[in-house]
Amino acid sequence: MVGNPYRRLRIGHSDALRLLDSKMADPEVDLVSSLTAPQDATVAFYDSNADDYDRATRSNDLSALYPLLLNRLPSGGLVLDAGCGSGRDILAFLQRGFRVEAFDASAQLADLATKLTGVHVEVQRFENWPSPLARYDGIWCFASLLHVARQDLPQALRKLSRALKPGGWLFASFKRGASDTIDRRGRRYTNLTVTSARRLFGAETGFEGVRVWQNSGPSGLGDVTTWIYVLAGRAR
Numbered sequence: 738m739v740g741n742p743y744r745r746l747r748i749g750h751s752d753a754l755r756l757l758d759s760k761m762a763d764p765e766v767d768l769v770s771s772l773t774a775p776q777d778a779t780v781a782f783y784d785s786n787a788d789d790y791d792r793a794t795r796s797n798d799l800s801a802l803y804p805l806l807l808n809r810l811p812s813g814g815l816v817l818d819a820g821c822g823s824g825r826d827i828l829a830f831l832q833r834g835f836r837v838e839a840f841d842a843s844a845q846l847a848d849l850a851t852k853l854t855g856v857h858v859e860v861q862r863f864e865n866w867p868s869p870l871a872r873y874d875g876i877w878c879f880a881s882l883l884h885v886a887r888q889d890l891p892q893a894l895r896k897l898s899r900a901l902k903p904g905g906w907l908f909a910s911f912k913r914g915a916s917d918t919i920d921r922r923g924r925r926y927t928n929l930t931v932t933s934a935r936r937l938f939g940a941e942t943g944f945e946g947v948r949v950w951q952n953s954g955p956s957g958l959g960d961v962t963t964w965i966y967v968l969a970g971r972a973r
């Protein structure tokens with residue numbers, strides 16, 4: 738559908754990334770204990786490594802992906818960047834003439850994003866977010882919903898759908914996989930396949946016109962992964 742949206746991606750193979758990796762403990766994955774660990778371990782990673790994460794991902798070029806969402810929205814419309822990290826995409830949306838609101842679970846990343854963009858970024862989690870009714874023209878969840886536990890995803894999606902205006906659209910990305918994983922940095926992932934994503938994004942979670950596809954490419958911190966992309970319209 739979109740060719741390779743990462744062809745212009747510039748991964749920050751920088752000192753920041755090397756520093757980040759050097760801080761990681763034993764790369765062996767302890768799947769059982771990790772998967773029962775609180776979701777806080779993931780957010781703690783982002784809080785503890787916010788500056789390095791920002792330096793390693795700030796210049797990632799997602800400009801081939803933005804139009805998939807933005808071209809469906811009214812010009813100057815209101816976009817929510819949910820799980821915005823250090824604010825790279827907020828800035829891109831502002832530069833394209835959109836109004837933006839944002840939240841992120843990491844207080845440190847939210848602070849960096851606020852400083853970068855001038856948009857006040859709320860410290861908030863999908864799980865606790867009191868979703869407004871019909872507020873946004875578009876919602877962008879780039880590599881963020883993937884940190885929500887599988888059992889909490891349907892409720893998070895219903896809240897996101899509710900927050901969209903009629904005719905609004907959501908874009909989300911996940912890593913491809915049949916089960917949940919923990920990476921060597923301690924981050925927990927709810928992975929999806931094309932099939933499980935199609936099952937999840939539908940009438941029950943408040944979406945229609947759903948398109949799901951996959952594409953291989955580098956992840957934000959230099960690993961190679963297969964991404965599952967989802968573009969979904971708010972159900973009428």
Ligand SMILES: C[S@@+](CC[C@H](N)C(=O)[O-])C[C@H]1O[C@@H](n2cnc3c(N)ncnc32)[C@H](O)[C@@H]1O
Nearest residue numbers: 783820821822841842843862863879880881884
């Ligand atoms: C892989 S990063 C992606 C950040 C940003 N979207 C980007 O593309 O650079 C995942 C982000 O999700 C945030 N996050 C993790 N769990 C979250 C949750 N439960 N609710 C909201 N944000 C969460 C993290 O703090 C982090 O900023």
